Amino acid sequence: MAQSLHLISRSPSPCLPSPKPSFTTSRKPSLSLRPPLRRRISAILVSHNGKTPSAALETAAGIDVDAATEAEMKENGFRSTRRTKLVCTIGPATCGEEQLEALAVGGMNVARLNMCHGTHEWHRSVIRSVRRLNEEKGFAVAVMMDTEGSEIHMGDLGGAAPSARAEDGEVWTFSVRAFKSPLPERTITVNYDGFAEDVKVGDELLVDGGMVRFEVIEKIGPDVKCLCTDPGLILPRANLTFWRDGSLVRERNAMLPTISSKDWLDIDFGIAEGVEFIAISFVKSAEIIPSLSSLLAALAHLFTEVVFKGFSDIAVVAKIESIDSLKNLEEIIRASDGAMVARGDLGAQIPLEQVPATQQKIVQLCRQLNKPVIVASQLLESMIEYPTPTRAEVADVSEAVRQRADALMLSGESAMGQFPDKALTVLRSVSLRIEKWWREEKRHETMVLPDIASSFSDSISEEICNSAAKMANNLEVDALFVFTKTGHMASLLSRCRPDCPIFAFTNTTSMRRRLNLQWGLIPFRLTFSDDMETNLNRTFSLLKARGMIKSGDLIIAVSDMLQSIQVMNVP
Ligand SMILES: Nc1ncnc2c1ncn2[C@@H]1O[C@H](COP(=O)(O)OP(=O)(O)OP(=O)(O)O)[C@@H](O)[C@H]1O
């Protein structure tokens, strides 16, 4: 019944850069078709809950599948599982354990914490609640920490007021002075000392990319008097940009460090709390990323030695939101583990009409370079206040899904909106609908995926995944199975955006959660046996017992360990 194709690699050429953490052994190239063995030795599917392997083994009696995914699979049918991943920003509206659980049940794959807001204690309590829910309720929600960055922004508004309203014609003072709370009336503090020197009378000052607009009318020492020209709501710590003669003034921003001293403290905190992703705000160029990544890798190594086995590196996500990043886009994406189209600030730094094309370009480039990409900000902005989205918002969400971004993100909608669960439901149902429509109508664009491998072994993996995805579409298989230690082959399959879902079995807790950001991947944790047949059979019986697959389903299995492709019916 089963057919397998094994591509056995030779050792990588010494002059090529060493591959990513690799599974290659030195063997002669050969191509063989062999019938499957049906032995059953125990491969153990274990929980993703972050326990040590020995603790995890105790919970290995069954298969720990993400409870929310399992429910979605049963509700929508196997082939219709949602492919687009969902990220929710956690804030006052969703920081309680009950609210977090509701989001996890509703399909949140990644919880984002914005370090612009809240204290470490607050963030720690959210992270621990997410971990506890994962452990107790069987979710696999990853945590993403998002740095503040050092672009110019306002301080807190002081006092109890969560926001303030600026009216047309009012004069407000923007100041770098430190005030005692509450602030004097119509006063806003600014986070960088050179502010009063840098602005000129006549400059236009935009709060949050234009939600409120001022004109600079007078400078008095550290205070800058501004006339409100476009009234609106001012939220604490909102970003500020200033424009002169129609251009963004950026001299000072270019000198600000991408990772400020506060960000480093936050990153230390994120590492200590074991977050899966660190998103770096206002990345300008690629240089900063490798130094951060190597620090994270070194720390991961240390953790592996002293804390527990199976801790993998923290992934670095570059937020594309600064005008400078667009000049260095490809290098930045290459250097990172993923990217975010942070349309909020991006739209304050480039003309708004350029944002859609820029989004499309970033999404495409990320897919070509095999990096997960998140489309973020204002997807359902009106749902902060209303229980239903505007039609235009639904169209925007649809477009991001159609572009086949890996993930969509909620910001204020989930952090401080009135309808976080409803907003998540909209993302989920629109994603499902568009994905289905596109599959049924076979509307997928054929994107040319360039070779990205940097070693012979990686080339083999890439060829295997490209072929497996193509075979899966042509044979209309029910699922792709990938057994992957580094996650690399899972991401290569995801990159092909095949028609069927991808079951990704990996052997560490953190890698499993990390895979949860990638399009179409349904990650499981499995303690691998060296024997593929064992892994397959064990997986089949456990998934069958959970009703997630059934006898006769056609699957294609690939593996990093054997570099093989097998086509088979579930026995
Ligand atoms: N941890 C938090 N505590 C309090 N309010 C929060 C928190 N996280 C988010 N918010 C609220 O939700 C709004 C939207 O969140 P979002 O993460 O998009 O932040 P932002 O401040 O707009 O900036 P950016 O996303 O560019 O860092 C914020 O402006 C803030 O009012």
Ligand SMILES: CC(=O)C(=O)O
């Ligand atoms: C998400 C974010 O940082 C932005 O849109 O600006």
Ligand SMILES: [K+]
């Ligand atoms: K941020």
Ligand SMILES: [Mg+2]
């Ligand atoms: Mg931003």
